[in-house]
Amino acid sequence: MAQQGAPDPAMAIEMAKQEMDYRVALFNAMVSSCYEKCIDKRYKDGDLSVGENSCIDRCSSKYWQVTGIVGQMLGAQGGMHQ
Amino acid sequence: MAQQGAPDPAMAIEMAKQEMDYRVALFNAMVSSCYEKCIDKRYKDGDLSVGENSCIDRCSSKYWQVTGIVGQMLGAQGGMHQ
Amino acid sequence: MAQQGAPDPAMAIEMAKQEMDYRVALFNAMVSSCYEKCIDKRYKDGDLSVGENSCIDRCSSKYWQVTGIVGQMLGAQGGMHQ
Amino acid sequence: MDPNAAAMAAVPAEQQQQLLQEIEKMQVRDSLRMYNSLVERCFKDCVESFRRKDLDATEEKCVQSCAAKFMKHSARVGVRFGELSSEAESQMQQMMAQQGTGK
Amino acid sequence: MDPNAAAMAAVPAEQQQQLLQEIEKMQVRDSLRMYNSLVERCFKDCVESFRRKDLDATEEKCVQSCAAKFMKHSARVGVRFGELSSEAESQMQQMMAQQGTGK
């Protein structure tokens, strides 16, 4: 990811940290977004139903696609991401 | 809290910091959750009513109990907390 | 900003960082608050309407004023903010 | 037992100064965060109309009541939080003493 | 390819120890954040009445189901996230190989 001769090791650590921070934040947002969309909040029991499970799979996939679309737009606009 | 011979002082600082971060986050979540549940948002004046005050006390107590239940479940599951 | 003879450079950096963190958080809160108040969520196209634009201007101004009122109250109460 | 004291006890003496600085940083950061969330909440609950660029008297009064209420609420939760924490702390210590691991 | 491995590869060997410590810190921080958000969510969805200071049996049961469901949900999203990440990773590598910049 754009490591054009960045020799400074502190910088490399910092970039790796931000990369991970970003991935964690993305994952957390995906968890909570798909929870809102897919999970029945009546909590009759502690198991996911068949419908909830397939909703989670599709929701994850669609969320990822939205990430791609927005990333492309931001990249085209100002090169902010990478 | 699981300080089995951890002699590294930087590590001890880090653990103490995370402990405090955690307590602050817990407190903030309790404040905002109980605010949602107990406070009349019409804001006729700046005082808490008798009903709001007793709601806050019970809400704090119940919130704390939920913390305990969830903590036990997570502990049983993977030992993530401590 | 209350730099009464604070000679410690690490302290000065820390204060400057917190000042910036605070400004970023304020800006982000203003963006999302005014988005909720002003933007039509049907997303027929990607442009802001005339009405949305003037709502954004007034919303920003009012948000800033609320910041002032709350800041004064907190300052009077405990001197927490400067 | 004061929870901060507990955290302090786990840290070697030479490092306590550093920890105190961390605590102070955290307190500044936290009060700024509280300020921000207070503004956000009272703005959301009190300001509905955007036909003018200045707050009217009703909105201003509402923001003041909202902020006052929030601070009182927050202080009361703080008291309860302190009580619940120290209860939990002393239960923990009793348990450890009974298990003989509390020497 | 494990995404952490990718991050590691970009970092000079002497610094990898430090990065591993950062990862560990982040994991602790993140599991505490997850714990907090789980409590917040299940409290919000399950506790509605404040006529008593203790949870009743229904509320307790609800909190347990909510927490169990959330953990299963989170684990499932984790699996999907891993799959989607490695798909993206291998597409990226193919693209770079085709452009001849992947030597």
Added chain:
Amino acid sequence: MDPNAAAMAAVPAEQQQQLLQEIEKMQVRDSLRMYNSLVERCFKDCVESFRRKDLDATEEKCVQSCAAKFMKHSARVGVRFGELSSEAESQMQQMMAQQGTGK
């Protein structure tokens, strides 16, 4: 007066380099946070159905409009924020000059 310049002035010259690095870190962190919140918001507003695993044309169009609108919104708030900040700054300086503490 540029607010960053104000922050810089409070910091000894030797440390300005370090502060600049902090600012840069903060900007990266902040643009990633903005990206994340943009995705979260547009997903929430635009994707309602989970009968398929791919976005349909309507959803895709909606996400694009949402992101475009959000960026324009954010830029406009940024301009207003800058104006309000520098107004406040110059009022502050006037006040300090009047009190004779602004030497």
